[in-house]
Amino acid sequence: MRKVLILLCLFLLSYPLAAQADFPLYNLQGQVNFTIKNAGIPVNGTISNLRGNLQWNHNRPHKTLIRITADPTTIKTGIGIRDKHLQRADYFDVTSYPGxxxxxxxxxxESKDTYTATFKLDIKEVTKEIEVPLKITRxxxxEYxxxxxxxxxxxxxxxDKSIILSDTVNIxxxxxxx
Structure with a gap:
């Protein structure tokens, strides 16, 4: 349950980041979906309320600017108790880390509508660089x-490590x- 929330938060941070064309965007029209296995069964969730500054440049990708914040209090997995648990200190700790x-x-x-992006991802007190494949669809x-x-x-x-909950979250x- 908690991992589903985590996946959703992680995904919404990385995907909406590169989403706008040539001007700042403060409220993004999009969503992050995530899936994590709990007892071998896929659990799906979403994170909404994406905010940020996106300046997408099709012609000069190196000029693209993406800074996004996702709100972990918007995690939805279909079970309210699980959603609240994911917001507690052992998962997203939304009181101390609101974004x-x-x-x-x-x-x-990489090609006409595909890119490889390197992002700095901050979740709780952890900051890591991640590579994310991006593509433009119509x-x-x-355009998306x-x-x-x-x-x-x-x-x-x-x-924590668990034999029930997968470590891997698909975003x-x-x-x-x-």
Missing amino acids: IQMELLSLKK ENQQ LEAEFELNRLDYLLG MARVLLE
């Missing part, structure tokens, strides 16, 4: 920035590029 922060350090264009005349990656929840002090994010 999950992600900042773009570098962006490399649907109904709108999408990311999908994995994180180890234990690297960010999100819960998927999609943000509208306006």
Whole structure:
């Protein structure tokens, strides 16, 4: 349960970060989804309320600016008691750490609409650099920035080692590029 919350927070930080085109964005239209296995069964969740400054530059990716904060109090896994538990000190500790922060350090264009991004990810008192694959997709005349990656929840002090709860959280994010 706790790991699901962790995955969701991690994902929302990394995906919405690179989501805007040529101007700052303070409230992002997007969401972070995460999946973690609990007793071998996938548990899905979301984190919403993404805020940040995104200046996406299609022509000059190295000029892109991404700074995003995700609100761990918005974690939803479908079970309210689990959501509240994920907010306590042993997981996200929302009283001491009200945001999950992600900042773009570098962006490399791989092909027309795919990129490899290096982010600084801050969860609780832990700061790590992570690589995240990004891609631009189009649907109904709108562009989206999408990311999908994995994180180890234990690297960010999100819960303890468990034989029931997986260490790996799968994160998927999609943000509208306006």
